[in-house]
Amino acid sequence: MQTHFSLAALADPDIAQAEKILRACVHCGFCTATCPTYLITGDELDSPRGRIYLIKEMLENERPADARTAHHIDRCLSCLSCMTTCPSSVHYMHLVDHARAHIEKSFRRPVADRMLRAALAFVLPRPAIFRRALRAAKYVAPVAPFLPTRLHALLTLAPKTAPPPSDVDRPQVFPAKGARKMRVALLNGCAQTALDTHINEATVRLLTRHGVEVVVAQGAGCCGALPHHLGKVDQSHAFARRNIDAWTREIETSGLDGIVVNASGCGTSVKDYGFMFRGDAAFAEKAARISDLARDVSEVVEGLELQAGEAPRLKVAYHSACSLQHGQKITRQPIAALERAGFEALAVPEGHICCGSAGTYNLLQSEMADELRARKVANIESVSPDVVAAGNLGCMVQIRAGTAIPVVHTVELLDWATGGPKPQLLTPSSLRGA
Incomplete structure (x- = not known):
């Protein structure tokens, strides 16, 4: 051009x-x-x-x-x-x-737009505040149909109950079981720690069971992706700097073999820290090192010899999150891990098309997001799975709102198959094959 x-x-x-x-x-x-x-x-x-x-x-x-x-x-x-x-x-x-x-x-947006975007950028990256907002949402839910479309979308996607904070998300070190093969930092994230604590818990169990020491670093938190995609660069870079500093301290004290991310949208952002800070003399080298160490959890699992467990052979529709398949070019590793663990992984038609979640997109562009979700759910249901697996919480929340098929994180299934607990959503009534 x-x-x-x-x-x-x-x-x-x-x-x-x-x-x-x-x-x-x-x-x-x-x-x-x-x-x-x-x-x-x-x-x-x-x-x-x-x-x-x-x-x-x-x-x-x-x-x-x-x-x-x-x-x-x-x-x-x-x-x-x-x-x-x-x-x-x-x-x-x-x-x-x-x-x-x-x-x-x-560009000066209408007042309502500015207020909503500012609220999302402030609330979602801060788990304590987000939990309070979720508790408040259940009191407003009865009048949701009478509210403006965007507010209705917010309340529709909010869970009926939010889990309490998990001990796994506080700064600490989880020792490896048996001989230590590697040491990694886990990005515990922000919205995920308020919406679904089972994902980080399953990740820690899965990795430590297979000889990986996991550290949740003091000072690490939101990756910055949510405000970044709202155009709020100063906010997103401030979150990113905190992570870079927190993980750099770990590297310089006890060392790290990798930085594990189990939310693919966050992983795409962390892997881009090197580009984001390319012109920042104080952070360019540190940011590039962090990006080089960043790994999706499926990339780490690929190098582990998974232990055999007793999980049933379920048909799993694998939803490939856009940020994983397009942003990080990771496509085969999650499917291969599910199959190694004994599950039957099913390809979803039109798997390259977005489910409509996209961070805050399903809150800001709800009509378009709803249409994309309906298309995604129809494709998932066409393969008649027992369960849906995905590597990104946003996708999981989005798809759950459109189907009765249980939707869980890939690591929850891998954890279960290698000796961990059954994912809570997989009740007998929700499964045909369990």
Whole structure:
């Protein structure tokens, strides 16, 4: 793509990076075939190619974002399916992230939008505050149908009961069982610790049972992805810096062989810390080291010899989260782990299409998200699974809202199959094969 940025504009490293990405695009349109929003609307501006044109025009002319540009960028899921499809290796993720930051700084949204986005960016990354919000939500739930669409979506997705804080999420070291094979830090996260404590508990049990020492580092928490995708770069970088500092202390004191992430959206962000801080003299080297150490839990499990357990041979529909398959290019490891553990892994039709969760997308773009969920659930149910497994909490919450089939994290099944407890959602009434 031909560009016409001024030399003054290109002096900004972020603009220079955006210009490099824009020039890689050859207008081929392959991305439109796999873009979820384009599949729904058929609007070119709801495709990656159309959004690239909008971003180019906005940045090239050095102007504030307008309502039209903000509307179509907001409707992007950042599922990154376009990056998997693109024959020219256009790094759309970095381009749309920069566009979101520019929109956040230069476009004045309606008051209600600003308030909701600010509330989500403040509440979701802070587990203690998020738990209070969840407790309050159950009192408002009876009037949910009479509230505006976005507030209705918030209440619909909120669990009826939120679990109490888990001991596993406080800073500590979990020793390996038997001979120690490696030492890793676990990103315990933010929203996940308020919504589903079983995931981190299963992760710790699974890893320690197989000779991995796990540390939850003092000071680590939200990866920054939630505010980052809302364009709130200062907030997201502040969270990221805390993690980088916390894990760097562990590296320099007791050492780390890896940083394990069991929420794929977070993993994509942590693996991008090196890029995020490339121009920060104080953090560039540390951030790059953290990104190099970051691993999805399925990548760590791939190197472990799983112990045989007594879990039944269930049919598992594996939902490949977009941030895992497109953001991190991890596709075979979770399926291989499930099969090694004795489960029958089923491929889901249209597995490359997003379920509509996408961080806060299902809260801010609920109508589009609902349509994508209905499409995803129909594809899952078409293979008649006993259970659905996924590697990202957001996907799990989204899919659970549309089906009676139990949806659990992949590590919960692997933990069960190697000697851990049965996942709580897998009750006798919910399973045909158990």
